[in-house]
Amino acid sequence: MNTKNAKTLPLIFMVVGALLTIYALILDFMKSTGELRGYILILGVILLILGIFKIPNKKHTKIVNMVFLFPMIFTFAVTVIIPFILGIVYSFTDWNGIQVTKFVGLSNYITMFKQSDYVYSFVITVIYTVINMILVNVVGFALALVCSSKIKGTSFFRSAYFLPNLIGGLVLGYVWQFIFNKVFTTVFAGSVSMLTNANLALLAILIVNTWQYAGYIMLIYLTGLQTVPKDVLEAAGVDGASAITTLFKIKMPMIANTFTVCIFLTLVNSFKQFDLNLAITNGAPSRIMGADIIQSTELLALNIYNTAIRKNNYALGQTKAVVFFIILAVVSLTQVAISKKKEVEL
CATH class of the missing domain: 1.10.3720.10 (MetI-like)
Structure with a gap:
């Protein structure tokens, strides 16, 4: 395998693996029945891991770092950043803990x-x-x-x-x-x-x-x-x-x-x-x-x-x-x- 293919193939594995993993999670979130989502998830994880460990040189270490940092960044965004932004938005509404019915401007303040x-x-x-x-x-x-x-x-x-x-x-x-x-x-x-x-x-x-x-x-x-x-x-x-x-x-x-x-x-x-x-x-x-x-x-x-x-x-x-x-x-x-x-x- 030439150098170009050695660099490209792992990236393809990583991208396809990530997409398959996300697709499987979406199917699970949508309560999809059947064993298909399980097979898709397993295949996606395998391709993702293969892509990570097949990266041939130091130029791709940033990609590897981002892959391993992604769970932490995703968790931080879901539990801190997104709720914080939503909290600011809700402060301008009549949010009752479940839904928003109207925008009230500065009324709450x-x-x-x-x-x-x-x-x-x-x-x-x-x-x-x-x-x-x-x-x-x-x-x-x-x-x-x-x-x-x-x-x-x-x-x-x-x-x-x-x-x-x-x-x-x-x-x-x-x-x-x-x-x-x-x-x-x-x-x-x-x-x-x-x-x-x-x-x-x-x-x-x-x-x-x-x-x-x-x-x-x-x-x-x-x-x-x-x-x-x-x-x-x-x-x-x-x-x-x-x-x-x-x-x-x-x-x-x-x-x-x-x-x-x-x-x-x-x-x-x-x-x-x-x-x-x-x-x-x-x-x-x-x-x-x-x-x-x-x-x-x-x-x-x-x-x-x-x-x-x-x-x-x-x-x-x-x-x-x-x-x-x-x-x-x-x-x-x-x-x-x-x-x-x-x-x-x-």
Whole structure:
């Protein structure tokens, strides 16, 4: 077989094999009866594999790579890209979760911003995000400093601090709901659960999230601290630099990129908080705001869920989700840009 045929034949096998495979899948999707589609699928797969392994030289490696990447790209498109595009389209319709009957333009967006519960959820989500971002990073960095010190048992402490992060948010939320409602009120007789107080319920979620997530952030900070050259620290010690000076003048500037990563992770995690919010309070307790009764701890993600699933308003819920994505993207990109600028200054 000459060189030209050696290059062409595998490509023909691949194309025919791919077409036969797709045709067999279409027949299966259309509920076609008979054994024909099975034989077509087997033949298509065989030709596709033969074509891949018969490619003679490196010029065709891109084709081979694309063939192997196709399942991943196809899955990503079907599960992420296409639903995202459809979600944007549905936000301009009266979609009921099954079908679209008419195009409503910006009506859903106008309705969304007129809802006092949505505005309230947005405000408390921002407050929650700022406080939680500070708490988790401060606690996580403090734990990293402890675990990077020369005290005994640091391996145990690392495992113990990280352990809460291995528990699922919903499970952890229900466990802590029991602790707040039953354990604390029993131990401290006569006390009222934080979860029944509209002013303290959000604090309970902050406490649990910090307890769960600080250990994960600690590991990232710990990795950053271990990259600081020991000779630099030894030189600082010889020059008489105190532990505080070494921390603020040497360690922190040298792990500025670690701060960027941790702040980004906690920012995104806080803004899209859902599982703990659902399990611990489910938005309760209620609060009177003007003429409306709203849920005092209903963060944005839970508000979107309740709008679509519980109130059966899928179009409005999708509209809120689109705006939620835009806000999260803008805030995240802004935070990363500012942090990168600070890294350069440090």
